Amino acid sequence: MFNRRDFVKGGVALVSIGTTAQSLLKGSVAFAAQHPNDVLAKNNGKILVLVQMAGGNDGLNTLPPIGDAAYRSARKIIGVADDAILPLEGGYGLHPNLSGLKTLWGEGRLAVVRGVGYPQQDYSHFKSMAIWQAGDPELKLQDGWLGRTLEKMESEQHDPFKGFNIGTSTPPEMRIASIPIPSVNDPADYNFAVGVRSATGTDPRTATLMKLYEQYPAASPYGVLLETTVENAVTSAKQLAEVAKTYVPAVVYPETSFASGLSVLAEAIVGNLGMRVGHVTLGGFDTHSGQVEDHDRLMTTLDEGLTAFYRDLAAHGKADDVLVLTWSEFGRRVQENASGGSDHGSASVMFALGNGVQKGLYGDAPSLSKLIDNGNLSFTTDFRSVYATVMERWLGVPSEAILGKNWDQVGFIRAA
Amino acid sequence: MREGPHDGLIWSLQMEDSQPPGLRQEWLARRSTRRALLAGGAAVAAAGTAAVVVGVAARDTSPAGATATPAGGPASQAATQAAAETPRLARVMPEPRRRAAHLLRRAGFGGTAAQIDEFAGLSREDAADRLLNYETIDNSALDARLAAATFDPIRPGDNVRWWYTRLLYTARPLEERMTFLWHGLLTSQVSKIGPQRSKLMLAQNQLFRTHALGKFDDLLQAVSKDPAMLVYLDTVDSTKEHPNENYARELMELFSMGVGNYTEDDIREAARAFTGWRITNPDRPARPVEGLSEEERRKLLDEVWRSYEPKFIVNQRLHDSGSKTFLGRTGNFGGEEIVSIILEQPATGRYITARLFSEFAYPDPDQETVDRLVKVWDESAHSIKAVVREILTSDEFYSERAYRSLVRCPVTFLVNAVRGLEIGDDLRPNMFNDKYIKGMDQVLFEPPNVAGWPGRATWLSSGTFFARVNFLDQFLMGQRARPLRLPALDGATTPETLVDRALSIFVDGNVPAASRQSIIDYAATLSNPQQRASAVAYLALASPEYQLI
Numbered sequence: 001m002f003n004r005r006d007f008v009k010g011g012v013a014l015v016s017i018g019t020t021a022q023s024l025l026k027g028s029v030a031f032a033a034q035h036p037n038d039v040l041a042k043n044n045g046k047i048l049v050l051v052q053m054a055g056g057n058d059g060l061n062t063l064p065p066i067g068d069a070a071y072r073s074a075r076k077i078i079g080v081a082d083d084a085i086l087p088l089e090g091g092y093g094l095h096p097n098l099s100g101l102k103t104l105w106g107e108g109r110l111a112v113v114r115g116v117g118y119p120q121q122d123y124s125h126f127k128s129m130a131i132w133q134a135g136d137p138e139l140k141l142q143d144g145w146l147g148r149t150l151e152k153m154e155s156e157q158h159d160p161f162k163g164f165n166i167g168t169s170t171p172p173e174m175r176i177a178s179i180p181i182p183s184v185n186d187p188a189d190y191n192f193a194v195g196v197r198s199a200t201g202t203d204p205r206t207a208t209l210m211k212l213y214e215q216y217p218a219a220s221p222y223g224v225l226l227e228t229t230v231e232n233a234v235t236s237a238k239q240l241a242e243v244a245k246t247y248v249p250a251v252v253y254p255e256t257s258f259a260s261g262l263s264v265l266a267e268a269i270v271g272n273l274g275m276r277v278g279h280v281t282l283g284g285f286d287t288h289s290g291q292v293e294d295h296d297r298l299m300t301t302l303d304e305g306l307t308a309f310y311r312d313l314a315a316h317g318k319a320d321d322v323l324v325l326t327w328s329e330f331g332r333r334v335q336e337n338a339s340g341g342s343d344h345g346s347a348s349v350m351f352a353l354g355n356g357v358q359k360g361l362y363g364d365a366p367s368l369s370k371l372i373d374n375g376n377l378s379f380t381t382d383f384r385s386v387y388a389t390v391m392e393r394w395l396g397v398p399s400e401a402i403l404g405k406n407w408d409q410v411g412f413i414r415a416a
Numbered sequence: 417m418r419e420g421p422h423d424g425l426i427w428s429l430q431m432e433d434s435q436p437p438g439l440r441q442e443w444l445a446r447r448s449t450r451r452a453l454l455a456g457g458a459a460v461a462a463a464g465t466a467a468v469v470v471g472v473a474a475r476d477t478s479p480a481g482a483t484a485t486p487a488g489g490p491a492s493q494a495a496t497q498a499a500a501e502t503p504r505l506a507r508v509m510p511e512p513r514r515r516a517a518h519l520l521r522r523a524g525f526g527g528t529a530a531q532i533d534e535f536a537g538l539s540r541e542d543a544a545d546r547l548l549n550y551e552t553i554d555n556s557a558l559d560a561r562l563a564a565a566t567f568d569p570i571r572p573g574d575n576v577r578w579w580y581t582r583l584l585y586t587a588r589p590l591e592e593r594m595t596f597l598w599h600g601l602l603t604s605q606v607s608k609i610g611p612q613r614s615k616l617m618l619a620q621n622q623l624f625r626t627h628a629l630g631k632f633d634d635l636l637q638a639v640s641k642d643p644a645m646l647v648y649l650d651t652v653d654s655t656k657e658h659p660n661e662n663y664a665r666e667l668m669e670l671f672s673m674g675v676g677n678y679t680e681d682d683i684r685e686a687a688r689a690f691t692g693w694r695i696t697n698p699d700r701p702a703r704p705v706e707g708l709s710e711e712e713r714r715k716l717l718d719e720v721w722r723s724y725e726p727k728f729i730v731n732q733r734l735h736d737s738g739s740k741t742f743l744g745r746t747g748n749f750g751g752e753e754i755v756s757i758i759l760e761q762p763a764t765g766r767y768i769t770a771r772l773f774s775e776f777a778y779p780d781p782d783q784e785t786v787d788r789l790v791k792v793w794d795e796s797a798h799s800i801k802a803v804v805r806e807i808l809t810s811d812e813f814y815s816e817r818a819y820r821s822l823v824r825c826p827v828t829f830l831v832n833a834v835r836g837l838e839i840g841d842d843l844r845p846n847m848f849n850d851k852y853i854k855g856m857d858q859v860l861f862e863p864p865n866v867a868g869w870p871g872r873a874t875w876l877s878s879g880t881f882f883a884r885v886n887f888l889d890q891f892l893m894g895q896r897a898r899p900l901r902l903p904a905l906d907g908a909t910t911p912e913t914l915v916d917r918a919l920s921i922f923v924d925g926n927v928p929a930a931s932r933q934s935i936i937d938y939a940a941t942l943s944n945p946q947q948r949a950s951a952v953a954y955l956a957l958a959s960p961e962y963q964l965i
Contacts (some may be wrong), residue, residue: 123680124675165877168880169875169876170877180878181878182878183877183879185854185855186851186855189851192886193886204938208955209885209959212927212955212958212960213960216928216961220820221964222823222873222960222964226963229881230960233879237882288650288662289650337660338653338657339650339653341650343660344661374680
């Protein structure tokens with residue numbers, strides 16, 4: 001096995017830290033010419049933004065059934081009132097705080113996949129997250145599913161932003177050794193602070209530090225990780241600072257860290273930094289107690305953030321190119337608990353948002369009368385079907401090699 | 417703190433355009449050698465992040481390969497190679513000073529130059545015992561320092577500063593190291609407890625210190641009744657009618673046995689046993705809050721929280737005293753019996769000893785190693801001290817495989833820097849709560865979730881790299897360009913002695929000759945002694961070698 005980054009590293013491109021992207025050899029083109037059997041998927045310009053709703057989002061309250069007696073009796077405290085649900089179709093509607101998404105539904109930009117899960121649901125946050133992140137309930141596939149996907153995608157040049165994470169550390173689904181993933185929390189702090197500067201305005205201390213990373217032997221512990229991380233940090237910081245000079249958001253983003261993270265992704269997209277996959281996390285969904293207040297607030301944060309992001313991209317002519325996909329490691333138990341909350345559950349819902357989306361509800365809604373595992377929903381759509389759909393129909397990457405088998409696709413992406 | 421937005425740009429221009437041609441040639445030559453090396457070892461770059469470590473392990477010291485190696489493909493070449501090199505990796509580090517520094521880093525937060533020298537002269541057993549038998553070590557200087565400072569226990573930021581004060585100035589580093597370890601394993605997060613109740617986190621912290629090296633059984637029983645834990649994992653809301661499963665699940669999955677050793681039914685049954693477990697409420701305010709101004713009201717309530725000393729109680733009315741079947745046993749179990757049954761499980765011994773080993777030596781120990789530790793665990797009636805002593809005196813602990821096999825966590829990054837530089841009272845009090853600490857991704861009392869900090873390679877990302885180096889810049893250079901005084905580097909007057917002193921304290925002097933020379937060359941350009949010392953400390957602490965432990 002041989003990949004593009006090895007090739008670049010092999011000495012042909014000699015990608016030096018801080019080199020402008022424009023000046024770089026088009027490594028992937030040359031790579032493909034020399035390795036015809038491992039041709040990368042063509043860059044179709046499509047971008048995926050993955051939103052992790054961490055902690056186990058209550059899918060049943062995110063997309064509640066209207067006028068359902070079983071739902072009403074299981075959720076006397078935390079259930080969403082029928083008249084508050086924002087109706088979509090077929091007796092299902094959105095949580096009342098998702099009014100922005102309801103509007104986007106009306107514009108044909110939103111799809112919801114229901115009953116998403118996998119066989120033998122694991123009820124541990126960490127195990128279930130690891131399953132979604134690997135794309136494999138048996139956890140036999142190596143690395144993250146997006147990392148493996150990124151590795152199969154051509155990009156125009158050696159893009160430090162091919163995969164881009166908002167946060168402090170690389171999310172497991174994006175991990176792959178060959179591609180460092182920049183992680184940015186606050187762009188203002190994403191560069192070198194230099195307390196002492198020489199008169200010429202250059203910074204010899206930083207230059208010396210870079211030499212230490214250059215000279216650290218690759219065969220020493222963590223050698224490759226240290227070197228690629230730092231190289232990527234320096235290059236990506238420079239590019240992000242350049243783009244920040246010209247990007248003007250077309251909307252006012254809400255003052256949440258979720259929304260400001262989305263605005264940084266928008267900046268990278270609008271600035272044409274070559275991003276193919278972005279990642280941002282909204283946490284706090286583990287609503288074991290006092291769920292109503294917390295979940296209401298989270299729904300508002302999600303709704304306002306995604307709506308601002310979509311409107312901003314649309315105003316910059318990018319909404320055709322970006323698909324937003326949400327996921328959570330599991331939903332909640334159907335029966336509410338005594339703490340006004342809900343315990344770890346199984347199948348949940350995923351949203352897909354963007355101009356490439358075929359509006360609709362997909363996947364069967366799990367039955368509330370035929371429950372499994374002492375009161376949980378039986379999944380109807382395997383999450384790998386959703387992954388395969390995104391790979392095949394959106395990113396243009398063959399999914400079988402990445403997921404280990406062929407999965408039926410779900411129809412939420414419009415034919416090109 | 418950024419002086420300009422283009423530091424990266426400036427730097428790259430320098431590398432690309434403004435370096436003297438000779439230097440640039442040399443740089444490119446080194447670089448291509450490095451690239452060739454990488455390309456030659458296809459395994460190194462071909463597999464996953466974990467497998468990068470594997471690939472490296474194949475030729476050096478990192479151990480993650482044991483679990484991360486996939487069947488077939490390049491990584492299995494790496495595994496074969498690793499097997500071939502096992503004898504070298506298993507070799508005990510020959511250099512006494514390196515062994516001493518390694519012990520002080522792993523079982524504490526790094527030593528001063530004098531401490532490293534002192535420990536270099538001790539046998540393994542004496543060195544371990546000096547750290548382990550800390551009750552006899554006088555810690556009055558720390559106590560005096562804590563007494564002289566002001567901490568408001570209901571302010572989470574003050575609690576962070578309180579603990580850092582202990583970490584930085586304790587004479588018993590292993591006591592704090594163990595407290596920190598238990599905080600990362602038997603986690604609670606202050607954000608869920610609530611800032612006004614942050615005092616509960618202090619009590620939990622003290623509980624970890626009390627049981628730091630005691631019997632694990634006492635620790636697990638105590639933490640199950642710990643007020644912060646009872647709030648954090650929702651036990652205080654759990655009733656006979658509606659048991660909350662949160663604590664029962666995490667107790668088994670993360671705090672004792674690990675996944676795969678119990679069923680969902682076991683979780684449900686255990687949850688029943690913890691129903692009715694409660695903590696006492698705070699006192700009523702001294703006078704009615706009605707009619708008070710907002711500020712008076714806040715002051716009054718703050719007093720309530722400051723004086724709050726919650727006690728564990730069982731509300732029998734809410735407790736399910738019925739029969740439960742748990743891990744194959746049936747009885748009218750309460751929470752204590754559930755914890756006792758868990759403690760009898762072989763899985764618990766394996767899980768906890770392997771975890772302790774992974775924290776101190778290297779991740780994913782071999783089967784034989786765990787077997788040996790479990791024997792000590794069983795024979796010592798689950799003594800944490802006995803297991804830690806076995807680890808700290810083992811060949812594995814001092815092996816080449818252990819050396820630099822872990823990524824340094826931010827707390828150790830910071831504490832080792834301050835202790836190694838022997839900084840006294842000169843620190844900015846707000847440095848423990850600044851944005852760079854958050855950016856490095858580790859805030860005390862606030863692990864990311866109930867599984868604690870994932871650690872290992874996750875500490876390293878482009879974002880955390882900038883946070884680390886920028887933390888150093890602010891810490892060493894100060895906010896008004898008045899560099900911090902660095903007593904440990906006093907008296908090193910030439911660039912060579914200064915650089916060698918710093919590298920010796922922080923990275924065992926074990927860096928490539930070219931790296932040592934790069935720092936010396938830069939230090940020689942600085943004429944102000946304080947600026948020179950700060951710059952050298954910055955480079956030693958920002959170096960790739962210091963990011964490992």
